[in-house]
Amino acid sequence: MPEVRPKKIFVCSDAVGETAEAVAKATARQFAAEQVIIKRYGNIKDEEEVKAIIREAAREGGFIAYTLVQPELRDTMREESIRAGVRSVDVMGPMMQAFIDTFNDAPKYQPGLLHEMDESYFRKIEAVEFAVKYDDGKDARGFLEAQVVLVGVSRTSKTPVCIYLASRGIKTANYPLTIEVKPPEELFKPASKRLIVGLTMTPERLLKVRAERLKSLGLPSQANYASLERISEELRFADEIMKRLHCPVIDVTERAIEETAGLILEFMTP
Numbered sequence: 001m002p003e004v005r006p007k008k009i010f011v012c013s014d015a016v017g018e019t020a021e022a023v024a025k026a027t028a029r030q031f032a033a034e035q036v037i038i039k040r041y042g043n044i045k046d047e048e049e050v051k052a053i054i055r056e057a058a059r060e061g062g063f064i065a066y067t068l069v070q071p072e073l074r075d076t077m078r079e080e081s082i083r084a085g086v087r088s089v090d091v092m093g094p095m096m097q098a099f100i101d102t103f104n105d106a107p108k109y110q111p112g113l114l115h116e117m118d119e120s121y122f123r124k125i126e127a128v129e130f131a132v133k134y135d136d137g138k139d140a141r142g143f144l145e146a147q148v149v150l151v152g153v154s155r156t157s158k159t160p161v162c163i164y165l166a167s168r169g170i171k172t173a174n175y176p177l178t179i180e181v182k183p184p185e186e187l188f189k190p191a192s193k194r195l196i197v198g199l200t201m202t203p204e205r206l207l208k209v210r211a212e213r214l215k216s217l218g219l220p221s222q223a224n225y226a227s228l229e230r231i232s233e234e235l236r237f238a239d240e241i242m243k244r245l246h247c248p249v250i251d252v253t254e255r256a257i258e259e260t261a262g263l264i265l266e267f268m269t270p
Helices: 018-028 047-060 071-084 093-103 119-133 158-166 203-216 228-245 257-268
Strands: 007-013 036-041 063-067 088-090 148-152 172-176 195-200 249-251
Touching: 007 018, 007 047, 018 036, 018 063, 047 063, 047 071, 063 071, 071 088, 119 158, 119 172, 148 158, 148 228, 158 172, 158 257, 195 228, 195 257, 203 228, 249 257
Parallel strands: 007 036, 007 063, 063 088, 148 172, 148 195, 195 249
Antiparallel strands: none
16 A cells, blocks of 8 residues: 655744644644644744745645744745645734724734733743642642632543643632542632632543553553442532532533633633
């Protein structure tokens, strides 16, 4: 059989390139493509760098997603990619043009504004530090300071959702619900502007997740931790606690981390 050529997306930016990469990854997930390689080039300064990326994309049979705010670099990308027969996607261009047309305003044409160390940046750093400090119920005092508290049994994606929300500047803590341990009183104490959210999953899916976790640790998959009976018992216990907390509950069985976080952000919207 002929060798299957990997699908390549070239991401380039005159800043970091995270925006275009995020869009490329989100797009790739919508296709049943087993092998998609995303190659990122950031901090592009001159037209020769743009031309080199186009030549590489042409050789590899890929396409380019770019967030170039410097007009001369955008023009070069647009013209040279057409000349080379390479598809290129301007991720920010249409949005910037819509802003110009609608509000009759002019852009700054300054790369990297998204990553300026402003108040928002430091708020995100503080939120990430908070999420790490109060992860997995390490310190119950965090439940009174958090903007969001996630509760759920083990392996219901509490920690990754916390980190995702922290990257949005939201102080988030989480607590693992276990049958043998009584939840701390701080969870039930009133706290201003705090949202508690329960995360749950179907027993069958949780069984697979826990079995894989045990496998990665080199432990036998037959452990009680990954038994359907134990999991069902834990989920019933967690459901009782969530009802006591009167909190919204999200089934994360078929949800990506971003989807779960998106629902939580909707809960936070007045």
